[in-house]
Amino acid sequence: MMTLAETGLQYPVLAHFLTTGAILFALGMIGFLTRRNLIIVFLCTEMMFQGVVVTLVGLSKYHMNVTGQTFVIFVLTIAACEAALALGLVVLMFRRKRTLDSLSWSQLSG
């Protein structure tokens, strides 16, 4: 049984932040491509944004400047705007179709 210090996980280094960010981003992307419920799909894009946020904060700490963290605040603002839009569109869709399945939108094709 290794102690925490031996695993090297005692102090989070840049690689940990980047890996966490990349995993969040990848999970979000996979979810976006496989899920069909529009709310879940939207939350997956949010997860991708959060992956970016973790990456930015880690890099900001690494570079010892606050630009990355400033960026994060703006990213969160835009994510909030997109959430508002997404919920509006989801409500619109539910009123018209009574379902949130993304495959029910298939009028346009060809």
Next chain:
Amino acid sequence: MIDIMTTLMTLAQAAPEAAKATNVITEHLGNLIPELILLTGGVLCLMTGLGREEGTRKATAWIAGASLLLAIIFIPNIHTITKGFYTKEILDMSGFIKLAACSIGFLLLLVSAAVPDLLPQTKEAEKASKFDPGNIFRGEYFAFFLFSLVGLMLTAGAKDLIWLFLALELTSLPTYVMVASARKNIAAQEAGVKYFFLGALSAAIFLYGFALIYGATGHTDLTEIKNVIAAQNLANGELSGMLITGLVLTILGFCFKIAAFPMHYYAADVYQGASSAVTAFLAFVPKAAGFAALIIILSTVGWIYGPEKNHLPEILEILLWVIAVASMFLGNVLGMIQKSVKRALAYSSVAHSGYMVIGLLVGIPAVASDSAIGNGIAAIIFYLFAYGLASVGSFGILACVRNEKGEEVDSYDEIAGLFKNHKVIAAILALSVFSLLGMPPLMGFLGKIYIFGSAFQAGFIWLVIIAVINSAISGAYYLRIANAAFFGKPAEGITATNTPGRLTGAFIGAVATLVLGFTGGFLVDTASHAAEKPPVLRDDESKDKAAAFDINLEPQAALNKDIYAQ
């Protein structure tokens, strides 16, 4: 360790720079006057759109138009730009794109001014004895229209990654609403939902790219990024993996905005589902913003690699090559097999992005050549202008014509024989699609010559051959549209809408492609001056630029003296 040292040194230098910061802010604000005018106009539209009197509400479109015209007047150095049409003045890319955004934006406004009026819920709300603000969205439509244009203009002037991100989102977010609400049918809402979700995905992808670029360089300021990239390239002889990954993700994310392979699949659905007036908007504004952003991001790397020092880094070059070729073939081949005119034009939009990506590969030659042809970036911004005018003409006409159910025409059968009853409309449509095709006297031809010629000079022979083949393929569906409109059997119940604005906008767009096809030389000159230097300069490069400006300001100062002497 070196990074830490540089950071500390930057911090040490920061104190005297704080004094400079105020000047920088004033300078920035001075450049942003047209954007501020449009933003103010947008907010005014939001208020008047809900006015108590009908006259106030109807004035909303006029306010939007007036603010666009006012913005053109206040574009920085507009005197230099208008003079630059004939003299060799230096101006920058953002000035050219702002001019294009405002002037084509005005045509787009003419085309879409009637969108809120034609909605059934607006008609009901206007007829009701007591005005119900919940059912009317005139204010929102014009405000979002202006906000999106502001986003495009801010993108063109971006100097920082954060700014670029916010500007691109400002371009996109209003368009999602415009698509979903400008037409009262379920197809428009489907298009809106699709557009929004894929847009959010692309935003996340290019944002991750931005984060990695920041990680590789430690800055979000584009000038600093360019400095660091140049220094890293000098030290290591190659670019770091993180930077390359970041750039690749950024380019892939931007492909959504320009509707290019591999993010092109939304284009047909969204362009078809949206109201035709909004489609005209989608075909120009996000695409221009995407190309402006691509030019800015690529110019941080610069076209200084390869054996002859005039190429992008190899990985980016391969990526852009694939994007260009795949977009051209997919766009033109899929466009050919469509039954809907709007879908065909949507795929043609994908193909046009492919042509323009060739210009990105060519880039800005290190030594400016004497001939106008040779600068890929100049070719792109000129082509955007040509494409914008032609797409205003073609989609504007589709917005003008209704079928017997009162819906916008979409299929080839419905536009068949337009010439018999609506001669002007058919002529405008034909002129626009011929310009898109690149018929000789028209502006589209000039744009294609410009792009293909610069690619030929830079040695992309295969790309030029592929592009010419693709232009020939695209003839199949463009000529089919013109053929249907002129020689088809007229369909029953086709009427033109009573919207003079739409016809005027489309008419100006189509006539401009003809006139500028003959007299567009000055625009070519302006474009090549605008793109003489990349939009992002290294510190040492910008000193050269300042020197160049000093030289160029002398005649201006002399001119001023003359004026004052009188």
